[in-house]
Amino acid sequence: MTITSFHPTPRTLMGPGPSDVSPRVLSALGRPTIGHLDPEFIGMMDEVKELLKYAFQTTNEFTIAVSAPGSAGMETCFVNLVEPGEKVIVCVNGVFGSRMVENVERLGGIAVVVEDQWGHPVDCDKVTAAFKANPDAKFLAFVHAETSTGALSDAKTLCQIARDNDALSIVDAVTSLGGVELRVDDWGIDAIYSGSQKCLSCVPGISPVSFGPRAVAKLEQRDSKVQSWFLDQTLVMGYWSGKGKRSYHHTAPVNSLYALHESLLMLQQEGLENAWARHAKQHQALKAGLTELGIEFIVDEAYRLPQLNTVKIPAGVDDAAVRATLLNEFNLEIGAGLGVLAGKAWRIGLMGYAARSENVALCLAALKSALK
Amino acid sequence: MTITSFHPTPRTLMGPGPSDVSPRVLSALGRPTIGHLDPEFIGMMDEVKELLKYAFQTTNEFTIAVSAPGSAGMETCFVNLVEPGEKVIVCVNGVFGSRMVENVERLGGIAVVVEDQWGHPVDCDKVTAAFKANPDAKFLAFVHAETSTGALSDAKTLCQIARDNDALSIVDAVTSLGGVELRVDDWGIDAIYSGSQKCLSCVPGISPVSFGPRAVAKLEQRDSKVQSWFLDQTLVMGYWSGKGKRSYHHTAPVNSLYALHESLLMLQQEGLENAWARHAKQHQALKAGLTELGIEFIVDEAYRLPQLNTVKIPAGVDDAAVRATLLNEFNLEIGAGLGVLAGKAWRIGLMGYAARSENVALCLAALKSALK
Numbered sequence: 219m220t221i222t223s224f225h226p227t228p229r230t231l232m233g234p235g236p237s238d239v240s241p242r243v244l245s246a247l248g249r250p251t252i253g254h255l256d257p258e259f260i261g262m263m264d265e266v267k268e269l270l271k272y273a274f275q276t277t278n279e280f281t282i283a284v285s286a287p288g289s290a291g292m293e294t295c296f297v298n299l300v301e302p303g304e305k306v307i308v309c310v311n312g313v314f315g316s317r318m319v320e321n322v323e324r325l326g327g328i329a330v331v332v333e334d335q336w337g338h339p340v341d342c343d344k345v346t347a348a349f350k351a352n353p354d355a356k357f358l359a360f361v362h363a364e365t366s367t368g369a370l371s372d373a374k375t376l377c378q379i380a381r382d383n384d385a386l387s388i389v390d391a392v393t394s395l396g397g398v399e400l401r402v403d404d405w406g407i408d409a410i411y412s413g414s415q416k417c418l419s420c421v422p423g424i425s426p427v428s429f430g431p432r433a434v435a436k437l438e439q440r441d442s443k444v445q446s447w448f449l450d451q452t453l454v455m456g457y458w459s460g461k462g463k464r465s466y467h468h469t470a471p472v473n474s475l476y477a478l479h480e481s482l483l484m485l486q487q488e489g490l491e492n493a494w495a496r497h498a499k500q501h502q503a504l505k506a507g508l509t510e511l512g513i514e515f516i517v518d519e520a521y522r523l524p525q526l527n528t529v530k531i532p533a534g535v536d537d538a539a540v541r542a543t544l545l546n547e548f549n550l551e552i553g554a555g556l557g558v559l560a561g562k563a564w565r566i567g568l569m570g571y572a573a574r575s576e577n578v579a580l581c582l583a584a585l586k587s588a589l590k
Numbered sequence: 591m592t593i594t595s596f597h598p599t600p601r602t603l604m605g606p607g608p609s610d611v612s613p614r615v616l617s618a619l620g621r622p623t624i625g626h627l628d629p630e631f632i633g634m635m636d637e638v639k640e641l642l643k644y645a646f647q648t649t650n651e652f653t654i655a656v657s658a659p660g661s662a663g664m665e666t667c668f669v670n671l672v673e674p675g676e677k678v679i680v681c682v683n684g685v686f687g688s689r690m691v692e693n694v695e696r697l698g699g700i701a702v703v704v705e706d707q708w709g710h711p712v713d714c715d716k717v718t719a720a721f722k723a724n725p726d727a728k729f730l731a732f733v734h735a736e737t738s739t740g741a742l743s744d745a746k747t748l749c750q751i752a753r754d755n756d757a758l759s760i761v762d763a764v765t766s767l768g769g770v771e772l773r774v775d776d777w778g779i780d781a782i783y784s785g786s787q788k789c790l791s792c793v794p795g796i797s798p799v800s801f802g803p804r805a806v807a808k809l810e811q812r813d814s815k816v817q818s819w820f821l822d823q824t825l826v827m828g829y830w831s832g833k834g835k836r837s838y839h840h841t842a843p844v845n846s847l848y849a850l851h852e853s854l855l856m857l858q859q860e861g862l863e864n865a866w867a868r869h870a871k872q873h874q875a876l877k878a879g880l881t882e883l884g885i886e887f888i889v890d891e892a893y894r895l896p897q898l899n900t901v902k903i904p905a906g907v908d909d910a911a912v913r914a915t916l917l918n919e920f921n922l923e924i925g926a927g928l929g930v931l932a933g934k935a936w937r938i939g940l941m942g943y944a945a946r947s948e949n950v951a952l953c954l955a956a957l958k959s960a961l962k
Contacts, residue, residue, distance in 0.1 A: 221641060221858070224634045225613075230620040236844060239623040242595075246847060248620030251599040251793055252828050254922045262596045269593060285795060286658035289840040290820045297818075317957040321817045356694055415841055421623055423657060423795060423843030445693045448662045466928070468661040469787055471795030472608060473619060474846065479596050486593070551625045556838070 219395065225408065229545070230351065230572070232581055233553030234365050234526060235393070235416035236422045237569035239477075246480035254470040262444070262479055263458065263470075269482035273395060273490065274416070274428050276402035282447050282458040284425040284449070285471050285480055288392045288413030291425025292531040294449045295322055295388045297408045298437050302326030306357040307348045307385070307414065309340040309371070312364035314390055323554075325445055330355060336558050337528065339371040339521040342379060344534045349383040358385050363394035364555040367440035368528035368565065370398060371522045371536070372403040377398075381406055386432055392416055393428065396485055397482055397497045397525035397569060402428060409433040417497070417525055419570025426450075474567050481570070493570075497524040504566065507582035516563055525573065527566040530558065537561055541589045548584040600627065600942070601915035601917070602771060604953055605925030606737050606898060607765070608787035608794045611849075615792055626842040631959035635842075641854035642798050644783065645767060645790070645862065652780070652801040654830040655850055656821070657843050660764045660785030663797025667695055667760045667781045667820045670801075670809050670821040671729065674698030678729040679720045679757070681712040681743070684736035685929045686762055694731070697817055708930050709900065711893040712743040719756040724782035725933060729758050735766035737788075738928040740900035740937065742770060742893045746777040746898050753778055760806055764788055764897065767798065769855055769869045769897035769941060774800060789869070791896055792853035796846050799823075800868025853942070869896040872896055872945040878936065883961065888935055897945065900937040906962065909933055909936035912960045920956040 231238045269282045284291045306322045311334035322329040330346045330352050340360050358380040362373045380387040386408040396417035409432045415422035445451040457464035501524030516528045544550045553565035603610045642653045656663045678694045683706035694701040704716045712732050730752040734745045752759040758780040768789030780802045787794035817821040828837035871897030888900045916922040925937035
């Protein structure tokens, strides 16, 4: 086959991520590559750290961006903090909780699974009971905003339960960061990771991570080396911190970090509370329109994510055909169901730059047409 | 501090990587983000695979791009192929051989180290002797082009030694791919990884990897799960191959893959042999100029890399001051020495798009001025 330059058809991205990337971020992404040890680049990294601290609402010095997607951010938290033989209470109410179990087991940890129904939040009482039954559990891991279902869990209460049981919390904020209230310091979150491609509306491939003082202490007291050299944060920190001289660990994804810098700057300029309010407002507009179309939500209003709307595929409707129509006729991407919701649900994202009135209007009009 | 959009000063990148990125690649990078399961994107991924096969000179179906930097590509090869308790002969003649040892040990493997002096190639006789002393060794791992020293090893002979001893070869081609002769199939290489930011002249953050049939068979026969969920290629392959439907594993770094596609296309359009010849030619021009300046090479001509020129810092010259002058006055980056060569050597890269007459001319003129 003859291969030519790739020119993607511009799409409106309203799936579970990647979300729409603003022209400002794409413009930053394409700026000239400079060296990963260039003083200008090191200065930009320091700004990324500051902007990430703001986004996470934390003063944690250990706040960086892992040079790989959110799944690697998850693995960073587990392989650095959990040692073989240690027990982790893992809450599973969707795909990403199950992935946490995989992470714990692959590093030789023991996962105690607290299961909840897909589309429901983590049940705090079950977690308390799990700690009673497992007083030796050293960690509590859960997903703040389940991308596979669109359900929000009560991170503040869950982290308090972890503290009451002398356990460290590991929180998945891939879909929550920038879209709903999240306060790392106020809520006492010990370790948290996110993704660039959800409510930050940056290009995919980067994972913000923050460790609080208790997590850093745990990392420093490890008996064994971290199983992954690439994700070993005791080494990575030599590159991400320190005044002046930085030690080489790996070559940072220079241009992707330009893009993350710009997307975080946009969030700071808008204001975090304003961004949360915008997501809530656009969700209300989408909800009103979907209700008119007779489309029902899977997740109860009390714990529904504004940025990820999981809705039932109406009876008799061909899932794949509708999504193909949206993509081919309207250049609009919405998400398919994942795991137990495959074929039963659509996931409509209103994340970051995608949470705009024009996107809601397009989505509703296109769905109306495709469902005719 | 008040943070504003980041506008890097354009630099000429002649260090050990990242190398200069061409405007074509930056332009591709900044194109609109589309979904990682969009049929257009899947089609582009198929083209990336074809182009990578050409660059590696292989028909390996298992030829993909890991969604993280070269260090993660290295880790991908080790954690997927080597199981705990298995023995690996690891050749160490620079920083990256040592990193391979770290990889083997962290996954619970046994590293048998064959050491050679920095700046020298791997000694094939020592490797043969190591196999005699360790008939149970299942792998031979070495670096084709050592980025820390600029020395080229004889990959063809080393892979033959591995085959003669029923062992699989794991080859680091981070700095060699696209810059010097490399023939995966002809040389019988079983597993190989590279980086995007060297002679491919793409942005950093992506790692091409290829597994031959013997490596795939080893992966399929594993007793234990791969320790890393993120790097588990038995899962990743569900996303990178198959006709039509692809299964979600992680969100691919969409825009970085646009850039890789374009850089590989440029390589194909130039022709691999022509690219190798261009690196050799520009190296000769650089060598002539450096000799005039009285600057000596560290690596013997017989195994010197054209794309990474490691030279002695002349007596009495302030390493950091000269590099600062090059950067601040000429916007030219060259590399510092790494490991035992820190403070003693400079590394001048002529990689990919950087291997051009204008770069050589600038480098020589700037060095001449800075050394006055």
